[in-house]
Amino acid sequence: MGHGDRGDRARNATGEAARLPSGRHRLSRDYVASNQRARILRAVTEVVGGRGYSQLTIDAIVGASAISKKTFYEHFRNKEEAFFAACESVASRMTAAFDDAAAERSEPDARLRAGLGALLEFLASEPLGARMAVVEVLAAGPEAVARRDRVKRHFSTTVVEHLLAMYPDFPEPELAAEVIVGGVHEVLYSRISRGEAHALPALRRGLVRMYALPAPRSADH
Incomplete structure (x- = not known):
């Protein structure tokens, strides 16, 4: 499964989504969106797989993925x-x-x-x-x-x-x-x-x- 070629490029060699550079950059909008989504999914997996579904909250996802709540809601409506x-x-x-x-x-x-x-x-x-x-x-x-x-x-x-x-x-x-x-x-x-x-x-x-x-x-x- 995965997120296609864009998702693959948004991941580093370990299979985890790489954090984007801070400040201005020349990365495409599609690349940034793919990277953000991959980081969210990785964060969900880390929280649920490591701590249990009961510990899955928006705050936990945001913390583990190092994205903002605003960015999370650009990709998903809720934690479910x-x-x-x-x-x-x-x-x-x-x-x-x-x-x-x-x-x-x-x-x-x-x-x-x-x-x-x-x-x-x-x-x-x-x-x-x-x-x-x-x-x-x-x-x-x-x-x-x-x-x-x-x-x-x-x-x-x-x-x-x-x-x-x-x-x-x-x-x-x-x-x-x-x-x-x-x-x-x-x-x-x-x-x-x-x-x-x-x-x-x-x-x-x-x-x-x-x-x-x-x-x-x-x-x-």
């Missing part, structure tokens, strides 16, 4: 809108990590292994974003949870496609995918909530076994 945008940023990059890695493999089971591995690596590399999008999102109300559920449905759809590619006659693939995605999500939630996002990549082999479903027999239909 900024939170949704920050979660969408993490979710988009998370799904892209899975999808891009899976696309590099040809066999369905290899695609699932590669995608899951990339997902775990991404979450480990973004512990604050992981906590915000996986754990703290539950404290942000029904709209935030609904957005989270859309991401889970994306993964469920992907799993269904791969299950049917491996086993064309697989019974109730949608239910199987829901169970698989739900199980993986619960494991991610428990580890991230305990502050163990860094250890997620080590779980790949065990989680992949959840995909190792036996080919259905005709008698089971």
Whole structure:
């Protein structure tokens, strides 16, 4: 996910939005706006991922992003809108990590292994974003949870496609995918909530076994 090329240019090598120089400068208006938005989203992620959703206030965002309240309101109407945008940023990059890695493999089971591995690596590399999008999102109300559920449905759809590619006659693939995605999500939630996002990549082999479903027999239909 991300904010496109302009957003990428507004970030420094660590992935964080660089602070703009003070005083007069020759930066374009679009660049400045992109930089400001990136800093706001990074601040939201830092506050929510580091301190919890209950600590997210406009003052906290302004303090962490080093922008003015006036600038904040030029980009977002309220803290909820900024939170949704920050979660969408993490979710988009998370799904892209899975999808891009899976696309590099040809066999369905290899695609699932590669995608899951990339997902775990991404979450480990973004512990604050992981906590915000996986754990703290539950404290942000029904709209935030609904957005989270859309991401889970994306993964469920992907799993269904791969299950049917491996086993064309697989019974109730949608239910199987829901169970698989739900199980993986619960494991991610428990580890991230305990502050163990860094250890997620080590779980790949065990989680992949959840995909190792036996080919259905005709008698089971």
